[in-house]
Amino acid sequence: MGHFSVGLCVVNALSSRLTAEVRCGGVRRVQEHARGVALAPPAAVGPARTSGTTVAFWPDAEIFETTRCSFAVLAERFRQIAFLNLGLEISLTDERRAAGTMEVALMWGGSREERLRSFANSRLTREGGTHVDGFHDGVAAAVTAWARGRGLLTAQDAGPGADRIGEGLTAVVSVKLDPPRPH
Known part of the structure; x- marks a missing residue:
């Protein structure tokens, strides 16, 4: 072959x-x-x-x-494949044009689990999507920058990943895409 x-x-x-x-x-x-x-x-x-x-x-x-492909579903599947195949590196890039606005409401509580609801154009997105991936990455980056700015992390320290940031987080993520795409 x-x-x-x-x-x-x-x-x-x-x-x-x-x-x-x-x-x-x-x-x-x-x-x-x-x-x-x-x-x-x-x-x-x-x-x-x-x-x-x-x-x-x-x-x-x-x-x-x-x-249309779900970036979140592809990313999760690629993580699984990379985990199961030692030494395999997979890169996934979302090159779609970004358009619209995102609104987020969040708070941390005593729970160990994350509670997140996401919406695109007022429709519930049960499987997440790039807006949820971006939210997780953005929150992790903001918390890491905040911790570094206060001397809690050095430049060499890895910041807390999105998985750790989500512990106890309750959030609603809403993105308005322009123009709305039919489903």
Whole structure:
């Protein structure tokens, strides 16, 4: 099968477009596909200083009812895969255009669990989303900066992660997207 193996076949068959890049042995190879068909054989396009694989794909709107992906669901799945495969590094980047405003109400109490409700355009988002990920990251960054500013953490100390910040947190996160997207 070479560098482009069976794992890509399923994703490729369900994509309107797919680009696979493999960096191995000092060479960077790329192959483009459209609706499951390779547009050309894998081509060496230059040197590679690292090794790894990058796959970019666009779900086929003729197959799926929706082609929107949940960043939160993908991030959680990738965390699981990376945990189960020692040494595997996965990077996930949300390149969608951000638009709208976010409002947050929060307080910490004595509970050990996090209670969070999130909304997008006044609709409950049970599975979270990028607005919830951003909220967690933002709160963790703000608490870390506050602790460093008061000498409670040094520059070398890792700040408390979003998982620790959430202990006892009750929050409502509401984002208004402009323009509203149909569901």
